Amino acid sequence: MSFREHDRKTFIADTCGDYASRRISKREFIRKLGIAGVGLSGFGAAMLGGGRPFRGLDFGNPAFAQAGPDEAMMQWLSEVGKPFAGTTIRYTSEATPPTIVANQLAKEEFTKATGINVEIEIVPLEQVLQKATLDIQGQIGTYDLYYLDQSWMATFSPDMEDPREYYDSHPDIAMPDFDWADFSQPLLDGISMYDGKLVSIPFDIPIFILMYRRDLYEKHGLKVPTDLNEYMANVKAIQEAESKNGIYGTTGQLRSGHYSLECDWTAWLWGNGGSIYDKAGMFSGGDEQGIKGLEYLMEISKNCPPGALTWTWDGEGQSVAQGLAGQVITWGEYFPSFDGANSKVVGLMEAAPPPKAISLRKPEDCGFNEIPNVGHQGGSGLGLSKYSQNQEAAFLFMQWATSKDVVGRGSVLGGGASPVRLSAFTDPRTLAAAKVGPGTTRHFPAVEKTINTMMGSEPDFPAWAELSNNTIPVELGKYLTGQFKTPQECMDAIKPVADEMAAPFRKA
Numbered sequence: 001m002s003f004r005e006h007d008r009k010t011f012i013a014d015t016c017g018d019y020a021s022r023r024i025s026k027r028e029f030i031r032k033l034g035i036a037g038v039g040l041s042g043f044g045a046a047m048l049g050g051g052r053p054f055r056g057l058d059f060g061n062p063a064f065a066q067a068g069p070d071e072a073m074m075q076w077l078s079e080v081g082k083p084f085a086g087t088t089i090r091y092t093s094e095a096t097p098p099t100i101v102a103n104q105l106a107k108e109e110f111t112k113a114t115g116i117n118v119e120i121e122i123v124p125l126e127q128v129l130q131k132a133t134l135d136i137q138g139q140i141g142t143y144d145l146y147y148l149d150q151s152w153m154a155t156f157s158p159d160m161e162d163p164r165e166y167y168d169s170h171p172d173i174a175m176p177d178f179d180w181a182d183f184s185q186p187l188l189d190g191i192s193m194y195d196g197k198l199v200s201i202p203f204d205i206p207i208f209i210l211m212y213r214r215d216l217y218e219k220h221g222l223k224v225p226t227d228l229n230e231y232m233a234n235v236k237a238i239q240e241a242e243s244k245n246g247i248y249g250t251t252g253q254l255r256s257g258h259y260s261l262e263c264d265w266t267a268w269l270w271g272n273g274g275s276i277y278d279k280a281g282m283f284s285g286g287d288e289q290g291i292k293g294l295e296y297l298m299e300i301s302k303n304c305p306p307g308a309l310t311w312t313w314d315g316e317g318q319s320v321a322q323g324l325a326g327q328v329i330t331w332g333e334y335f336p337s338f339d340g341a342n343s344k345v346v347g348l349m350e351a352a353p354p355p356k357a358i359s360l361r362k363p364e365d366c367g368f369n370e371i372p373n374v375g376h377q378g379g380s381g382l383g384l385s386k387y388s389q390n391q392e393a394a395f396l397f398m399q400w401a402t403s404k405d406v407v408g409r410g411s412v413l414g415g416g417a418s419p420v421r422l423s424a425f426t427d428p429r430t431l432a433a434a435k436v437g438p439g440t441t442r443h444f445p446a447v448e449k450t451i452n453t454m455m456g457s458e459p460d461f462p463a464w465a466e467l468s469n470n471t472i473p474v475e476l477g478k479y480l481t482g483q484f485k486t487p488q489e490c491m492d493a494i495k496p497v498a499d500e501m502a503a504p505f506r507k508a
Helices: 003-020 026-035 042-046 071-080 097-114 125-137 150-159 163-169 185-191 214-219 228-245 259-271 288-301 306-310 313-321 332-338 391-401 404-413 428-432 444-453 464-480 487-505
Strands: 088-093 117-122 145-149 201-204 208-213 327-331 349-352 380-385
Touching: 003 125, 071 097, 071 391, 088 125, 088 391, 097 117, 097 201, 097 391, 097 404, 125 145, 125 150, 145 150, 145 391, 150 185, 150 380, 163 380, 163 391, 185 201, 185 444, 208 214, 208 228, 208 332, 208 444, 214 228, 214 349, 228 288, 228 327, 259 288, 259 327, 259 464, 288 464, 288 487, 306 313, 313 327, 313 332, 327 332, 332 349, 332 444, 349 444, 380 391, 404 428, 464 487
Parallel strands: 088 117, 088 145
Antiparallel strands: 145 380, 201 380, 208 327, 208 349
């Protein structure tokens, strides 16, 4: 490691520490990370300082009690784990559903079988980054595994083992039937790959799907929309027919200045043929397709409950659970809560892949690895440190935590946030949970198809977190509240800032 790289990592760690101690603001934190060349996905940046906000996570589902561990895998673990008994491996993560599930199961299953102790530190995302940065800076190996936001793959790639190569080079501890082909290629490409290297194993995949009221569709003779034109027609039909009953055509996470508003905007932008950046790396939200996307967002906002302009994701999900909206395209993680306690729409909600875009720009015509599509995603992976002093024991845990068995059970336990394996969608336990009730997986077919065919990914460069969490949603909020007279004025306000912030990362 060069002195320059050493100083950069010191700067990153100090910045994380300053934010964790609240000596600097979130905005200043993101700005400094951008200076250091470290990105945060917009989703990750929105999670800073706290845990997952979604209320659909049901970790007490009865299906869990019926879902014991895979006996063959446990037998294999007990055999290969013996040389490492008494070893302690450490792992740090934010409070994602798969991490919480792994933490719950590790002692009773993994440690019991192998004798390997597991210490999982669950901390806010900024502290995850700080701890990981300090660890790789000193090549200390305090932590054996890292939770990696999808936007960190470039930063941490040199310090992570390629898990597929590690698997092939250590046949004595390579889990039988781990089945790498069971991870879909779009998911690997979207959240775990960098420059041809597999940096992590996918661990978490929140993603947009369509969710709608079956009773209202039947009542008004509506069909599941096949494209965004039909989706908008359904929005207006429900609004016209049901607003007198306090039910709106849709709902939203439209709070000015919050990343959640940016998420909604990108789905409509991409779905109308636009992109955030063009292939030259210049902001393109104000071109013809971009304006159509923003007009679509405005039309959506007119058919939402008035509170939607003040809601982020949690308020949006609650509005559906309280029966205020006929349909919505948003995070699939909400869905289990609609069948859970305190919901007024138990059994009434259905899920489907998002309707097709009206037009769609190709990824090669976009900048910074942006992938336009309606299925907006945010995800993370689990990485194996090159500096771990317990690599083999850690790799055993890594395989266990991402195995078909644990991912399958985690998908039931974790409220539907972590089906990162294709087999999770056909696992008998997830199929058994695909019925009305807490922790339901009724929405999994929609999630699977969206991951494999309609996944949309935001640009990936260090300044993106600042743009997506501040500049863009602030200006979008002004437009939705009438502070700009036209959509073009809104996009024109964003463009100079977006172009300037992207300039250092634009290819010559």
